[in-house]
Amino acid sequence: MSFQAETGILTQVDGSSQIQSQKTKIFCSVTGPIEPKARQELPTQLALEIIVRPSLGVPNTREKLIEDKLRAVFTPLITRYLYPRQLCQITLQILSSGESEQEFTQREVANSINATLLALIDAGIALNSMCAAISLAISSDDKLIMDPNDEQLKAAKSVHVLALELVESSTVVKNVLLLDSYGDFNEKQLFDILEQGEISLLKLGKEIRSIVESKIINSNLIIQK
Amino acid sequence: MTDVEETVEIQPISFPPEVFARISPELSLQRHLALGLRPSLRRFDEFRDIEINEDSLSRFNASHMMNEDSQNNILGSNVLKCGKTFVITSITGGIIEDTSTSLDEVDIGEKELLDIVEQEDSLNKYTSVYPVVEVERGRVGACTDEEMTVSQKLFDSLLHSRIIPKDSLKVQTGIRTTDENGVSQIIYPDEVNNVDGNDVDDSYKHVMPRKKWSYVLYAKIVVYSRTGPVFDMCWNSLMYALQSTRLPRAFIDERATDLKMTVRMKGRSTTIREAYDILCDPKKSLPLTLNDSNLAYASSFGIIDLDPEVALEEARKQEDKQEDVEMDKIDSILLADIDTEAEESSIYSTISLINNLKGDFKQLSIIGAGSRITPNMIRNAITLSKCRSQDLSQKIKK
Amino acid sequence: MNVQDRRRLLGPGNAKPIAFASSLEPETEPLKAEEVAKKDGIPSLSIKSDIIENCNGSTLIESDEFSIVTSVYGPKSIRGSFTSQGTISIQLKNGIVEKYQTNELKEVASWLVGIFNSVVNLEKYPKSGIDIFVNLVIDKTNDISKLIPFIVMSTCLALVDSGIEMIDLTTAAEIDGNVISFTKGGEEIVGFWKDNGDAVFNDEDFTSILGRCKEQYINYKSLMVNYLLQGKKK
Numbered sequence: 021m022s023f024q025a026e027t028g029i030l031t032q033v034d035g036s037s038q039i040q041s042q043k044t045k046i047f048c049s050v051t052g053p054i055e056p057k058a059r060q061e062l063p064t065q066l067a068l069e070i071i072v073r074p075s076l077g078v079p080n081t082r083e084k085l086i087e088d089k090l091r092a093v094f095t096p097l098i099t100r101y102l103y104p105r106q107l108c109q110i111t112l113q114i115l116s117s118g119e120s121e122q123e124f125t126q127r128e129v130a131n132s133i134n135a136t137l138l139a140l141i142d143a144g145i146a147l148n149s150m151c152a153a154i155s156l157a158i159s160s161d162d163k164l165i166m167d168p169n170d171e172q173l174k175a176a177k178s179v180h181v182l183a184l185e186l187v188e189s190s191t192v193v194k195n196v197l198l199l200d201s202y203g204d205f206n207e208k209q210l211f212d213i214l215e216q217g218e219i220s221l222l223k224l225g226k227e228i229r230s231i232v233e234s235k236i237i238n239s240n241l242i243i244q245k
Numbered sequence: 246m247t248d249v250e251e252t253v254e255i256q257p258i259s260f261p262p263e264v265f266a267r268i269s270p271e272l273s274l275q276r277h278l279a280l281g282l283r284p285s286l287r288r289f290d291e292f293r294d295i296e297i298n299e300d301s302l303s304r305f306n307a308s309h310m311m312n313e314d315s316q317n318n319i320l321g322s323n324v325l326k327c328g329k330t331f332v333i334t335s336i337t338g339g340i341i342e343d344t345s346t347s348l349d350e351v352d353i354g355e356k357e358l359l360d361i362v363e364q365e366d367s368l369n370k371y372t373s374v375y376p377v378v379e380v381e382r383g384r385v386g387a388c389t390d391e392e393m394t395v396s397q398k399l400f401d402s403l404l405h406s407r408i409i410p411k412d413s414l415k416v417q418t419g420i421r422t423t424d425e426n427g428v429s430q431i432i433y434p435d436e437v438n439n440v441d442g443n444d445v446d447d448s449y450k451h452v453m454p455r456k457k458w459s460y461v462l463y464a465k466i467v468v469y470s471r472t473g474p475v476f477d478m479c480w481n482s483l484m485y486a487l488q489s490t491r492l493p494r495a496f497i498d499e500r501a502t503d504l505k506m507t508v509r510m511k512g513r514s515t516t517i518r519e520a521y522d523i524l525c526d527p528k529k530s531l532p533l534t535l536n537d538s539n540l541a542y543a544s545s546f547g548i549i550d551l552d553p554e555v556a557l558e559e560a561r562k563q564e565d566k567q568e569d570v571e572m573d574k575i576d577s578i579l580l581a582d583i584d585t586e587a588e589e590s591s592i593y594s595t596i597s598l599i600n601n602l603k604g605d606f607k608q609l610s611i612i613g614a615g616s617r618i619t620p621n622m623i624r625n626a627i628t629l630s631k632c633r634s635q636d637l638s639q640k641i642k643k
Numbered sequence: 644m645n646v647q648d649r650r651r652l653l654g655p656g657n658a659k660p661i662a663f664a665s666s667l668e669p670e671t672e673p674l675k676a677e678e679v680a681k682k683d684g685i686p687s688l689s690i691k692s693d694i695i696e697n698c699n700g701s702t703l704i705e706s707d708e709f710s711i712v713t714s715v716y717g718p719k720s721i722r723g724s725f726t727s728q729g730t731i732s733i734q735l736k737n738g739i740v741e742k743y744q745t746n747e748l749k750e751v752a753s754w755l756v757g758i759f760n761s762v763v764n765l766e767k768y769p770k771s772g773i774d775i776f777v778n779l780v781i782d783k784t785n786d787i788s789k790l791i792p793f794i795v796m797s798t799c800l801a802l803v804d805s806g807i808e809m810i811d812l813t814t815a816a817e818i819d820g821n822v823i824s825f826t827k828g829g830e831e832i833v834g835f836w837k838d839n840g841d842a843v844f845n846d847e848d849f850t851s852i853l854g855r856c857k858e859q860y861i862n863y864k865s866l867m868v869n870y871l872l873q874g875k876k877k
Binding site: 302317319322329333338342375377381383384385388397400421461465472493495527 | 739742
């Protein structure tokens with residue numbers, strides 16, 4: 021899996037990123053820590069507000085479920101105790117889903133996770149560790165496809181999203197943050213997904229690190245000038 | 246004035262268990278777990294028993310009274326009781342005109358081509374139901390995030406499980422004819438064939454409508470007395486309800502068969518087609534054909550690290566006897582079928598799966614926001630979920 | 644896609660709900676309805692309290708004809724300005740079959756609020772709200788007047804179950820579409836409902852209906868008292 025990413029595009033928010041992988045294109049902005057509304061406030065931790073806007077039409081239950089999955093991934097990742105009684109707003113705009121929206125969300129979820137991570141780093145929100153996510157599919161002839169395209173998703177027997185928590189310079193997997201699978205698959209395929217996914221995601225984690233690194237180097241240059 | 250001499254004694258406060266569970270759910274849960282129990286007094290790998298009330302509410306299955314109720318439009322139903330919680334699922338239907346090219350108009354060559362393109366198990370041959378989940382919690386107003394995400398997850402899981410083939414929702418239309426005496430009769434071509442054994446299909450062909458219809462299924466799922474996560478119960482109840490669903494036979498009036506009128510309005514001529522009023526037979530119904538091998542049941546698990554510091558004295562003494570236990574090793578345990586506020590609010594790592602009788606998965610979610618999820622944990626969860634699926638599938642009489 | 648309610652999965656907008664043709668056979672129902680009406684006696688009821696975990700009090704009343712689940716939430720604090728006594732709100736909900744119009748249910752609900760305002764000791768609960776939810780889960784009667792006595796009964800028992808202080812037990816009785824709710828052993832009327840059945844024009848007819856309702860009320864009340872005492876023994 022490979023993707024193009026850019027960070028710090030928006031000037032009015034604390035952090036932003038844009039990610040493109042095949043035909044999927046997502047924009048993410050992060051605002052925070054900011055003052056929350058009274059009902060969002062948590063006495064000891066940072067509250068998260070995640071908003072996903074679809075490429076077409078208005079958000080509905082489908083986007084709510086994507087938000088729910090993103091929340092599951094980022095709640096343990098952010099060092100939330102550092103910002104008690106504050107709020108972090110994460111807004112994702114899907115520019116192009118790159119898949120049939122009626123049936124799939126896999127590409128959007130995986131790329132949203134990566135985009136959010138980059139935007140959070142750009143915003144300077146403290147994180148416990150890194151993460152990386154990928155969509156996967158198992159084709160009708162039982163082949164595991166990494167980062168499937170729309171046609172491959174449609175022809176697949178099962179479709180998956182895997183997000184792993186990476187530590188020690190993205191060389192060690194700490195935990196499975198999210199594995200969300202639909203379709204017809206068995207136990208052996210499940211562990212295949214975890215093993216093969218781990219290899220790809222460690223690679224992807226390094227890629228994400230290099231994006232962050234180059235961004236830091238660039239910003240240092242600006243400061244030195 | 247208070248007496249300066251008075252000494253203030255600080256006494257430890259003790260709470261009754263239910264109060265303690267409310268103020269400090271995490272500590273309460275850990276204390277229970279240290280004793281080898283859960284707040285619900287279940288064992289770690291014990292599920293709640295499920296009682297189901299097979300379809301007693303729907304129009305075509307109800308044993309008495311209900312089927313004479315002309316307003317009853319329920320096609321399938323289920324009442325599921327799980328611990329203190331109960332879920333009522335009712336399936337209703339709608340009819341939609343098929344706008345995709347009807348197969349009659351596609352010549353054979355093209356049809357073969359279609360078959361090649363659409364692979365045997367392709368997702369677009371299957372459909373889902375539109376679920377609306379309501380969790381009663383003493384509030385009015387907009388639906389909660391939980392209701393929305395559970396509904397959407399049910400929809401996605403059902404679609405990807407390939408349980409309802411689109412073909413089984415196709416309407417096989419009948420015709421209502423009225424003879425010269427004013428006596429109406431509904432004829433279903435497929436039934437006539439079956440009875441006589443000879444092919445009378447042709448005699449009806451000219452009156453059969455060229456349009457095609459499909460049923461659309463809706464599920465209303467109401468959860469009462471929520472004590473913990475509800476997805477499993479909703480899914481299982483939906484499975485039972487779908488297995489009991491019967492689709493009404495539908496017909497149109499012979500007068501409506503492909504009636505065309507040409508009307509001239511201000512010089513422009515348009516063809517108005519009689520709007521088909523497709524009606525459903527109040528008595529006759531067909532069972533909904535499901536892809537039985539894909540029927541699957543849901544179970545869920547939580548994973549939590551045991552906090553050795555919380556263990557009560559007795560438990561610690563017991564541990565002291567086994568000297569060779571490594572002290573710095575964190576023990577994590579797998580809890581089946583999460584329930585109660587304490588478990589729901591302090592367990593962050595969960596495994597939720599839907600699998601069929603063979604043990605193949607239809608849906609699986611692993612969320613690792615808390616304890617580390619090891620392959621062994623996953624394997625244990627899979628083993629337990631297989632047993633659970635088998636047990637649940639036997640609840641329904643075939 | 645339906646834009647009106649994007650919080651729910653409503654399916655394709657052009658789908659029509661299933662419409663059943665009217666039965667081809669002659670209707671036999673009216674006869675049956677009469678038979679039911681003839682017996683003034685108490686239908687066999689099954690009452691069960693404390694069935695819902697996440698509320699303060701709940702009751703399920705079932706018979707062959709209906710199944711009503713009532714849950715009471717409260718007394719809980721309300722927002723806004725100070726109120727010297729508790730406020731009751733009642734929501735009536737259709738069950739699995741959408742039988743009644745929303746405004747019809749609202750009308751019954753506000754009528755019920757009137758009754759319970761006079762039997763709940765509201766002075767005890769300043770700054771509090773008592774929210775009552777009545778679910779008509781199953782209903783084969785097709786006539787809400789016939790259900791009202793049992794709605795009142797289940798609400799009253801759910802309030803008892805929640806431990807909210809009551810001045811008296813109340814319930815209602817129904818004769819020919821006239822629903823009368825009593826307290827104080829039938830000495831006081833706290834509610835009267837009529838929206839179908841024959842009109843009553845003279846005092847004599849009404850007195851006889853009142854008498855029959857009172858009798859029914861006393862029967863229902865003794866049923867409730869027996870149920871509550873049984874629970875206490877356990």
